[in-house]
Amino acid sequence: MTRLALEHVSFWYPATAAPALADVSLAVADGEVVALVGHVGAGASTLLLVAGDLAPRVLGGRLEGRVTCAGTATGAGRRGIVLPTPWTQLSGMASTVWDEVAFGPANLGWPKDEITRQVERALERLEITPLRARDPATLSGGELQRVIVAGILAMDPVLLLCDEPTAELDPAGARAVWRLLHATAREGRAVLVATSDLDAAAEVVDRVVWLEGGRVAGAGTRSLLAADAMCAAGLGTTVAGVWRAAGLAAPYPATLAEAVQRWG
Amino acid sequence: MSRLHPFTLLAVAAALPALAWILPAPAGGAGAAVVALGLAATAGARRGLWPALLTAAPFWVFLLMLHDVATTVTIGLRLTTMAASFVWVVAVLPPPRLVEAMVAAGWSARVAYLFAATLSAVPLFKARGQRLIDTQRCRGLSPRGGLASRLRALRALALPLILSALHEVDERALALETRGLAPGIRRTPLAPPRDRVGERVARWGLALGCAAALVWRIA
Numbered sequence: 506m507t508r509l510a511l512e513h514v515s516f517w518y519p520a521t522a523a524p525a526l527a528d529v530s531l532a533v534a535d536g537e538v539v540a541l542v543g544h545v546g547a548g549a550s551t552l553l554l555v556a557g558d559l560a561p562r563v564l565g566g567r568l569e570g571r572v573t574c575a576g577t578a579t580g581a582g583r584r585g586i587v588l589p590t591p592w593t594q595l596s597g598m599a600s601t602v603w604d605e606v607a608f609g610p611a612n613l614g615w616p617k618d619e620i621t622r623q624v625e626r627a628l629e630r631l632e633i634t635p636l637r638a639r640d641p642a643t644l645s646g647g648e649l650q651r652v653i654v655a656g657i658l659a660m661d662p663v664l665l666l667c668d669e670p671t672a673e674l675d676p677a678g679a680r681a682v683w684r685l686l687h688a689t690a691r692e693g694r695a696v697l698v699a700t701s702d703l704d705a706a707a708e709v710v711d712r713v714v715w716l717e718g719g720r721v722a723g724a725g726t727r728s729l730l731a732a733d734a735m736c737a738a739g740l741g742t743t744v745a746g747v748w749r750a751a752g753l754a755a756p757y758p759a760t761l762a763e764a765v766q767r768w769g
Numbered sequence: 770m771s772r773l774h775p776f777t778l779l780a781v782a783a784a785l786p787a788l789a790w791i792l793p794a795p796a797g798g799a800g801a802a803v804v805a806l807g808l809a810a811t812a813g814a815r816r817g818l819w820p821a822l823l824t825a826a827p828f829w830v831f832l833l834m835l836h837d838v839a840t841t842v843t844i845g846l847r848l849t850t851m852a853a854s855f856v857w858v859v860a861v862l863p864p865p866r867l868v869e870a871m872v873a874a875g876w877s878a879r880v881a882y883l884f885a886a887t888l889s890a891v892p893l894f895k896a897r898g899q900r901l902i903d904t905q906r907c908r909g910l911s912p913r914g915g916l917a918s919r920l921r922a923l924r925a926l927a928l929p930l931i932l933s934a935l936h937e938v939d940e941r942a943l944a945l946e947t948r949g950l951a952p953g954i955r956r957t958p959l960a961p962p963r964d965r966v967g968e969r970v971a972r973w974g975l976a977l978g979c980a981a982a983l984v985w986r987i988a
Contacts, residue, residue, distance in 0.1 A: 554943070563946050564939070586947045593937055594944035597889050598865045598882065604959065611957045612878055612949030620957060660949060 506575065508664050508695035509533040509556055514570035516555055521566075525551040527719045528570075533664070533695045538686055540706045541699040542730070542740055543716035549699035550589070552716070553666045556697060557586035576663050585662030589669040591649040594656075595641055602644070602652055603628070603637045609660040620659075627659035630685055646673035654682060658689070665689055667698040671705070683709045703730055707742045707759040715740065731759035770811055771861045775870040777968045781808070782858035784975040789850035791982045795839075798846030805853035812860035820860075821853035828852070864889040866962055873961035878950060897933065901926050 509532065516526040526548050533539045541549040554560040561568050574584060588594055599605035606627055610620040628634045631651045636644065641652060650673040657665070667686065671679035679702065687709045690696045700706050706713070707730045715723040715735060723729060731745035733755055741749070744764050745757040758764040770778075785808075789801035809817035828848045832841040864885035871881035910925050911918060 557947065559943050559946060563943060584947075588940065588944055588947070590940060593940040594948075596945070596948065597893070598868050598885060600863060600865055604865065607959055609948040611959055612951070612954065614954045614957055617957060617959070620959070656948060 506535050507532050508535050508575055509697065510571075510573045511552075511556065512571040512573075514555060514568065514572060516551060516560060516569075517567045518551075518560075519565040525719050526555065529716075529719070529721055531714055531721070531724075533697050535663075535693050535695050536690055537711040538690045538696040538698065538709055539712045539714060540710040540727075541697065541714050541716060542701070542703060542706065542735075543722070544738075544740070546718075547716040548719040549716055550668050551719070553586060553668050553697065553699055556664075557584055557666050559586070574664055583662055584664045584666065585657035585660050586666040587654055587657050587668060587670050589672055591646065591653045591673060594653045595649070599641060601637065602633065602639050602641055605641045605652055606656045606659050609656050613660060623659040623661060624655075627655040630658065630688075631655040632681060647675055647678050650674055651678065651682070654685070658685075663694055665694055665696045667696070667700075669700060670698060671700070671702050679705060703740065703742050704744070704760075706730065707744075728756070728759055731757040731763075733757070770808075771863075774962050774964045774968050775862055775867040776874075776964070777972055778858055778862045779867075780972040780975050782854040784979055785854045786847070786851040787979045788982060789847040791979065791986055793986075794843040795846060798843060798850065801850040802846045802853065805850045805857065809853045809857040809860070812857055816860045817857055821849075821856040824852040824856060825849040859888050859891050862888060869958050869961050870964075872956045873958040877952070878954075878956035879952060881956075882945070882950060894930070894934070898926065898930055901929055901933075904929075 511529055511531045514526055514529045515524045517524050529548070529552060531539075531552075541552060543549055551560065554564065555568065555572060556574070558572075558574070560566055576583060596605060596608040599608055603624060607620050607624045610623050615623075625634075628637055631654055633648065633651050633655060636648060636652070639648075641649065644652060650670070654667075654670060665686070670686070671682050674682060683702075683705045686696050686698060690711075698706075698710070707727050710727050713723075713725060713727055713729040714721060715729065717738075723732070723734065725732075729735060730740070730742050731748075732741070733749065735741045736745050736749045736757065741757070742759050744761055745759055748757040748764065749755075758767050785801050785805045789798045789805075791797070792801070806818065806821060809821040811817065825845070825848060829841065829845045832845050832848075836844070867885045867888065868878070868881045871884065872878055905922070905925055910922055913919070913922075
């Protein structure tokens with residue numbers, strides 16, 4: 506089932522003449538992870554804000570085209586978005602990590618036992634149960650990032666939007682979050698993630714959308730991350746880049762496993 | 770003290786300045802100021818008393834420059850009461866408890882959040898200011914020395930402090946929206962503070978006391 510659909514969407518931030526998104530069409534179905542890749546300023550973050558119903562509703566600006574998200578009429582929590590700076594996403598109204606994760610579910614007016622169930626599950630999935638009694642203000646950037654992701658997951662969103670969710674994490678933490686995104690999609694949710702972690706994306710995502718200057722420059726399966734054009738633009742995976750630089754024949758492998766298979 | 774219901778703490782913090790302005794000067798203001806400073810002292814010298822005195826001090830200087838001693842004392846004591854009451858309530862009332870109490874009392878979560886955010890703004894600004902001082906020091910700015918160099922440093926600190934706070938407001942608004950702080954849904958109170966009968970009676974007593982003092986003064 507298509508969860509999110511953008512049809513010919515253009516978006517202008519307030520008091521700007523040039524659109525941040527121009528004629529973007531995109532669909533994300535339940536059960537899949539779609540990566541948005543591109544250079545800084547390509548429009549990936551803006552696309553997430555539009556998909557999350559924050560632009561133009563909260564940010565202002567002008568939207569043309571059509572954005573539809575199936576099944577979100579039942580509550581604000583059905584679309585969850587993780588923004589790139591975890592410290593600005595803290596509620597400021599929680600003295601423990603448990604309370605911080607429960608902030609969203611409580612705002613949705615859920616019964617207490619349901620809140621407890623969702624919070625415990627989210628803490629467990631993000632592997633931060635030992636932090637439950639800590640003051641969020643004392644956490645490291647990586648710990649905070651995971652707390653914020655847990656806070657969004659605890660709201661049980663049907664569509665999960667993530668903007669650079671691994672930016673603050675060490676390699677092990679980043680792998681855990683990617684595994685989580687994959688598992689979340691396999692539970693039937695739709696996941697749209699803007700990322701510059703192309704090597705990890707190549708292992709996890711189902712589809713890739715390449716944005717340039719607010720427009721879709723290309724879309725396809727994860728093998729797009731090993732396409733010659735993307736490698737030339739500096740947006741290919743490390744393995745594909747090395748393969749290309751070595752002058753080996755296309756198509757390039759996107760991941761180490763694929764490269765090993767090709768050599769074998 | 771911090772075990773008291775948030776509404777009781779707010780009632781005391783509101784009643785003291787009200788009485789300081791209503792009761793005859795200088796005795797009324799002096800009495801209220803002593804109580805307010807005493808309460809601030811219970812929060813600790815560093816968290817309560819010292820910040821209260823530091824907040825009130827500039828007002829005394831300005832008043833002395835503008836008025837005679839008697840007027841300065843009258844208004845100064847009232848302003849000291851206001852400053853000490855605010856500092857005390859910020860020190861002893863955690864914003865999350867206030868939100869829980871307001872939501873349990875039927876207020877919307879958005880209103881409760883806005884109200885509580887004013888209490889949490891002071892420590893947040895302080896922490897941000899300290900980070901900016903460290904940042905500017907790395908760039909060679911010295912916030913110490915004579916008055917002129919301190920004023921120069923203040924200018925270099927104030928602008929980024931205000932601009933970064935304004936920038937963060939946008940991001941925080943987005944984040945709160947994504948975390949369900951939307952109109953039309955009643956937030957579930959997770960751990961509402963207990964509101965004892967004695968405290969409710971005390972709050973009504975404070976309100977009636979202020980009203981009676983006002984009537985007595987007008988009459």
